[in-house]
Amino acid sequence: ADFMGYGQKIQSGEYTLDRSMTIEQIAERLTAGDGKPIVRNITIIPGWTIEDIAAYLVKEKVLQDSAGFLAKAKTGEKFNAYYYVADVLSSGTAGRRKYALEGYLAANTYEIYLNATEDDIIKKLLSQTEAMYKEPYHTRAEELGMSMDQVLTLASIIEKEAKTVDFKRVSAIFHNRTKQNMALGSD
Numbered sequence: 001a002d003f004m005g006y007g008q009k010i011q012s013g014e015y016t017l018d019r020s021m022t023i024e025q026i027a028e029r030l031t032a033g034d035g036k037p038i039v040r041n042i043t044i045i046p047g048w049t050i051e052d053i054a055a056y057l058v059k060e061k062v063l064q065d066s067a068g069f070l071a072k073a074k075t076g077e078k079f080n081a082y083y084y085v086a087d088v089l090s091s092g093t094a095g096r097r098k099y100a101l102e103g104y105l106a107a108n109t110y111e112i113y114l115n116a117t118e119d120d121i122i123k124k125l126l127s128q129t130e131a132m133y134k135e136p137y138h139t140r141a142e143e144l145g146m147s148m149d150q151v152l153t154l155a156s157i158i159e160k161e162a163k164t165v166d167f168k169r170v171s172a173i174f175h176n177r178t179k180q181n182m183a184l185g186s187d
Contacts, residue, residue, distance in 0.1 A: 076100030
């Protein structure tokens with residue numbers, strides 16, 4: 001396929017091939033993209049809540065309904081292999097949250113299998129959070145006396161408050177208020 005220039009053009013999917021096909025015919029079929037796709041893309045937008053994500057997945061027909069997804073995001077128990085989910089579950093605050101996983105399902109565009117389950121999707125989004133929250137963020141959070149959960153919570157509040165304006169300025173205001181034990185004064 002590489003020799004004939006097809007290597008970078010092969011499309012994922014399920015194809016029906018015939019034993020009588022030549023190598024060139026097989027390569028042409030695999031690059032035509034007319035097979036049944038096995039993957040699709042989903043895009044999670046920054047600022048979406050767990051409920052927004054669930055509604056999007058139903059609307060896009062990734063999931064038939066949102067109940068199972070929401071139930072799993074509410075307890076988070078099946079995902080305690082992720083250290084930050086385990087921290088939330090052991091902190092004693094999980095029961096006071098609407099969804100234990102709120103703030104931990106990273107926004108991005110993902111390629112998922114067509115037969116992906118709720119668990120598969122949640123794990124993919126949690127893995128992205130883990131990949132994005134690297135060691136320098138942990139170090140900085142420790143310098144500020146904050147946990148990962150506190151950082152993500154404050155970041156969510158800043159995002160909602162600032163919308164499209166200067167995130168840095170809104171962040172500075174909130175950090176100054178927390179240092180002075182003031183209420184954030186955020187809607």
